[in-house]
């Protein structure tokens with residue numbers, strides 16, 4: 001049944017999308033740190049904690065006019081070795097009945113990627129011809145300040161799935177699952193697929209890209225770009241003792257590192273860092289990762305084993321205990 005799952009993902013989110021390229025790969029955890037080179041460049045620490053995968057030139061400051069990360073990195077925690085991009089999200093915490101917080105770890109994708117050191121699965125999807133990102137390109141999707149379902153729905157594909165098993169692909173929702181999830185919680189983050197064709201960034205890191213309207217890119221953002229898509233698996237299994245540890249008022253106990261108990265503030269960050277024309281080549285070749293064997297299936301790209309990807313990591317810049325039971329979230333939990 002394993003082959004069904006990514007297809008079901010696609011079917012649920014876009015009823016008749018047929019992907020011409022579906023590049024899917026595993027990225028091991030590079031680092032968990034309180035840095036955000038996109039929204040809070042230069043700040044150590046940044047306001048909230050992130051989990052980051054990709055190239056090892058990730059740092060507090062990643063000014064594209066100073067550093068070309070595709071040149072600067074010496075390894076990547078992702079399977080394709082020409083990909084030095086950085087992909088990151090906020091971090092999940094469990095809030096115990098006694099009011100203390102414990103960080104939740106990521107687990108490698110259960111669909112054949114179990115040897116990964118946590119991290120996330122990354123997809124690049126296309127239906128038809130797309131233009132790969134330019135050096136320096138970066139974007140954010142979602143908004144940590146969102147507090148309502150209506151706000152969350154403005155980003156149609158930032159969702160939570162309560163996993164009964166790694167294969168569960170039903171019951172998408174915009175807020176945290178309300179009950180225990182036997183297989184953990186999957187968080188999906190899909191970025192917009194239309195670009196203004198000019199700017200590699202914008203002041204809010206969002207307005208240079210847009211979602212399609214009736215499947216077409218709007219005139220303001222006419223250039224089709226690959227759909228970048230993250231799946232992060234949060235290992236909430238150690239926190240499933242509802243009778244003992246969950247709040248007595250019946251609410252769910254998970255909270256994003258920026259203090260969001262609803263989940264509506266789900267967001268993701270991306271800095272493009274593929275070498276040369278590697279990503280364009282892969283999209284033009286319509287690479288389609290093998291859904292049965294989890295083979296990467298993209299001969300135009302160089303790759304490495306997950307065991308090798310696991311060896312790529314960076315030292316945390318912000319020294320703080322991330323493994324205890326905390327009285328408050330790192331940074332105090334404000335967005």
Ligand SMILES: *[C@@H]1O[C@H](CO)[C@@H](O)[C@H](O)[C@H]1NC(C)=O
Nearest residue numbers: 056057058059060061314315
């Ligand atoms: C991050 O930047 C600091 C300060 O510029 C530098 O000392 C450090 O080596 C950099 N880390 C990485 C992983 O590049």
Ligand SMILES: *[C@@H]1O[C@H](CO)[C@@H](O)[C@H](O)[C@H]1NC(C)=O
Nearest residue numbers: 096097098099100244245325
């Ligand atoms: C709070 O609860 C957690 C989970 O039951 C426990 O591990 C931790 O030791 C408790 N901390 C305090 C200060 O009681």
